[in-house]
Amino acid sequence: MTENFYARWTTVYDRFARVPFVCSWRAAAADALELARGDTVVEMGCGTGANVPELRERVGSAGRVVGLDITAEMLRRAGEHADRTGPGVHYLRADASRPPISAADAVLATFVAGVFPDPAAAVDAWCDCVRPGGRVALLNFQRPESALTTLLNLAFEGFVRLSAPGSRLSGRSHADAFEQRVAAARRRLTERTVDRRYETFAGGYLGLVSGRVV
Ligand SMILES: C[S@@+](CC[C@H](N)C(=O)[O-])C[C@H]1O[C@@H](n2cnc3c(N)ncnc32)[C@H](O)[C@@H]1O
Numbered sequence: 663m664t665e666n667f668y669a670r671w672t673t674v675y676d677r678f679a680r681v682p683f684v685c686s687w688r689a690a691a692a693d694a695l696e697l698a699r700g701d702t703v704v705e706m707g708c709g710t711g712a713n714v715p716e717l718r719e720r721v722g723s724a725g726r727v728v729g730l731d732i733t734a735e736m737l738r739r740a741g742e743h744a745d746r747t748g749p750g751v752h753y754l755r756a757d758a759s760r761p762p763i764s765a766a767d768a769v770l771a772t773f774v775a776g777v778f779p780d781p782a783a784a785v786d787a788w789c790d791c792v793r794p795g796g797r798v799a800l801l802n803f804q805r806p807e808s809a810l811t812t813l814l815n816l817a818f819e820g821f822v823r824l825s826a827p828g829s830r831l832s833g834r835s836h837a838d839a840f841e842q843r844v845a846a847a848r849r850r851l852t853e854r855t856v857d858r859r860y861e862t863f864a865g866g867y868l869g870l871v872s873g874r875v876v
Pocket of ligand 1: 675679712759774777
């Protein structure tokens with residue numbers, strides 16, 4: 663079901679994945695990993711590889727970027743972009759809740775943590791992939807506490823219904839179900855890491871949480 667959903671939306675995702683303001687969020691997420699030249703960084707649910715240019719720039723030609731995704735069509739599209747392929751970039755079709763990875767220097771997951779039925783278990787698996795001292799970063803949409811919220815939060819509900827397949831399983835507000843999954847992922851990251859950082863973007867509608875695995 664998840665793969666069919668994302669395969670249908672590949673072209674739309676790909677079109678919006680690197681518009682300028684989204685790229686600035688991607689750069690902030692890559693910065694949160696504190697990558698060094700020669701590092702191996704793994705992206706869970708990499709989609710069409712939109713974070714790869716930022717990651718590759720930071721690990722350099724001696725480093726490796728591994729993009730893992732369950733949707734073959736997303737990975738096929740990633741392979742069509744010259745700036746998201748080349749030496750040191752590898753794509754892998756796999757389930758990010760059971761990633762076949764060990765001893766990576768860092769893990770990134772952007773706009774993904776909210777799709778897993780058990781997000782805490784997924785974050786555990788991601789932390790287990792990283793060597794002690796490496797960082798994990800999660801970037802996700804969220805509803806801010808304050809603001810002119812009623813209208814915008816209605817729009818958020820519609821956005822989540824369209825963009826996250828797992829939300830459809832819930833009879834409650836889709837946005838509530840989505841937020842609960844993101845919150846569960848963040849709680850587990852908090853339990854598994856030290857030296858945590860939290861930043862928000864887009865008027866609070868986007869949150870970046872990162873930490874160092876112990
Ligand atoms: C909203 S897109 C985000 C793509 C990318 N991270 C980005 O920032 O553009 C979510 C991606 O997660 C992938 N995905 C969903 N469930 C997955 C799973 N269990 N394992 C691996 N990838 C998964 C989908 O195929 C899709 O490419």
